[in-house]
Amino acid sequence: MRVLGIESSCDETAVAIVNEKRERIVELVLSQLKEHRPFGGVVPEIAARSHLTQLDRLIGQALEQAGLAANDIDAIAATAGPGLIGGVLVGVTMGKAMALALGRPFLAINHLEGHALSARLDPGVGFPFLLLLVSGGHCQLLRVDGVGRYRRLGTTVDDAAGEAFDKGAKLLGLGYPGGPAIEQAARRAAEAGLDPKRYGLPRPMLGRPGCDFSFSGLKTALRQRAEELAVEGRLPERERDGLALALQEAIAAVLADRTANALDLVAATGGGLTALVVAGGVAANGRIRQALDEVARAKGLPLVAPPLGLCTDNAAMIAWAGIERLQSGQAHADGDGLDFAARPRWPLDPTAPRAAGAGVKA
Template sequence: MRILGIETSCDETAVALVEDGRLLGERLATQVDTHALFGGVVPEIASREHLRVLPRLYRQLMDATGLRAEDLDGVAVARGPGLLGSLLVGVSFAKGLCLASGTDLIGVNHLWAHLLAPGLEGELRFPALGLLVSGGHTHTYLIQSPTEFELLGRTLDDAAGEAFDKTAKMLNFPYPGGRFIDDLAREAEPDTGLFPRPYIDNPTLDFSFSGLKTAVANHVADHPELVFETMADPQAVADLPGERRAALARVCASFNWAVADTLRIKVERALKRVGAVRSLIVAGGVAANTGVREAMRTVADGHGLALTLPSLSLCTDNGAMIAHAGWLLAKAGCRHGLDLEAIPRGRIVPLDWERAAPKG
C-alpha cells in the first residue's frame, strides 16, 4: 500500500512516499532563511511559499520514484493543528490529487504524526507514554494504538519550544536559535539555581513555560553584555571570545537543564498515573535537544521502559511522518471525504474518519 504524505503546517513544505511502512522517497523545502529576516515565522509569507514550492516538490518526488497519482492508495495530509493559511495549501492540494485520481484522502493530526514517526525506524511498543515537545505544543499522551491517543497534559501558555525560541531571540542568536542554545549548553555545567523549573509545584500534568521565559528575560536585562548587538550569524557564535562564551554557555546550560528537568518531573508524574506501559516515545523539534534526550533516557531506564526517540531528521516537521501516519490510519480503515477541514492551532483535531474495511 502506497501513501503520499503532504506537510505544510508551518514553515516546512514536505512530501514523502511510504509503501508498506517503508520510506520510498521524500522532498523538503525549508523557509528558515526567509523567516530569519523577521526573527520568526510570518504566516502570510509561509502560506505563499507553500503555494509556490509544493507542486514542484510533488513532481520531483513522483519523477524520482517513477510513480503517478493513479499508483497511490491514499494521500495523507497534515490537517492541523498549525497555521490555517499554510494548512489550507496542503489540504487543497491533497483534495485536488484525490479528486483527479480517485484515491483515498486521509487527514492526519500533525501532533500524532510526530509521535508515530519513530515507527519508520523501528517497532512502536504500545501502550506507550508519549511526550511531544515542539515549538507550539508540549503534550503528554497515553497511546494505545495509532488511532487511540488520550491527552494527559497540555501546554497552558508557552510551549517548551517557544521558550527556546524566545530565549534565543532575547540573546540575538541566529534564527532558529534552539540548536545554538543546545550547542553552547554542552560547554558548561548548569547552575540549577539560576532559573526556575516552571509550573511543577502543583499536582497537574499540564505545562507552562512562561515563567521560565520571564526569568530569562530578567536575567538578560541584568546582564546586557550577554546579548549580541544585532542578530548574530552562526560564525559570530562560533567566534565568541573566552569569558563571554563561558558566561553564555552557563546561561544556556542552566536554561536547558530547567526545561529538561521540568519535562522529567512531569513525565515521571504521568507514568505514575497511567500505570504499566511498554515504552516512552519522545518526539517533536525539541526532542532533538541533547539535554531533553538525556533526561528522557534517565526516565526510561529508571522505569524499565523502551525509549523510542526519532532520528534528528524526523524530529522537525517532515513529509515522512505524515505519510507514515497516513499509512497506519489507512491500515486501520480510516479515511476522509473531500469535505475535510483544516484545523488551526487552538482547536481540537476531531476524530471524524470514515471507517472502511482495514487494508493489508
C-alpha cells in the first residue's frame, strides 16, 4: 500500500509517499519562511497562494523521485483541517482531483491526528499513550487509545505555547520563526551564566489542579520586563537573550507541570500507558524535551518524540494517518467521498468541553 500525503494547513507545502511498512519513500517540504518573515508571522492569503502555485509541481517531483507513476499510488490523503482554510482548501481540492482522476480513495485527514499518530510512524509506539500536542496553534493533552479514539484531558484557555514562542521572539526582536530563535538566544544566555529567575517571568497555572494551559499572561509579562530593561528604547543583547532563556524555562516548566497532572489523572483512572508522546512543532525544542523526559522518567514511562522532521508540519504524517485509518477500518475502502468539506476547526475529541476562556485555537 502506497499512500500519497498532502499537507497545506499553514505555511509549509508538503508532499510525501509512505507505505504500510512505515517506509517514507519520499518526503518533500517547501518552506514559505522568506514570504512571511517580513510580516513576523504567517499571512493566510500569501500562504494559500503559495500552496496553489507550488503544490502541483511538488507532487510531480515526489513521484519522479520515488520512481513511481501516478497509477502506482493506492490512495490520496490530504489535510482537511484544522488550519488556515485557504491553504486547506488548496490541498483538499488537489487531493480530490487526483483521487477522481486516478480512481483511488480520497482520505480527509485531521491535521491533529497526523501529529498524534506521527510517533507510530517513527520511532513507533503502541496504544494507549498520553500525547502532549504542542504547536503554534494548539496545546492539548490527550489520551490516545487507538486510531480515532482520543480523550482530551486539557487544553489552552487562551494562547498556545508555540504562539508564545513566536510572539515572544517578535517582541524581543529575534525574528521569525520564533521557536528556533528563542532556543538559540536561550542557549547563549545559559552559556553566559545568566539566571532565568532574575527576570521574574510568571509560570501560569503552575501547581494548580487540572491539565489546562495559559500563556497570554506570560507574553504580557515578557513585554513589560523588556520595556523595563530597555536602555534608550533599545533592549541590550544580553538582556534580550536572558529574557529568551526565562521565557523558554517558563514554558518548559508549565508544560511539564500540566503533563505530570495528566499522567496522574490517567494513573488514577486505570493507567496502562505505554509512553508519554510529545508531538507538534514545539516538540523540536530541546529544553522542552528534557523537561518532559524528567516527568516521564519520574512516572516510570519512556518519552517518545518523533524525529524533528516529523514534529513540524509534514505530509508523511498525513499519509501515515491515512494508512492507519485504512488498516483499522476507520475509513471506508473507497475513502471519505469527494463531498467532504474542508474545516478550519476540527477537534480530535468533539465531546470535550471548551476550557473556560478558551479561544478558537483550543
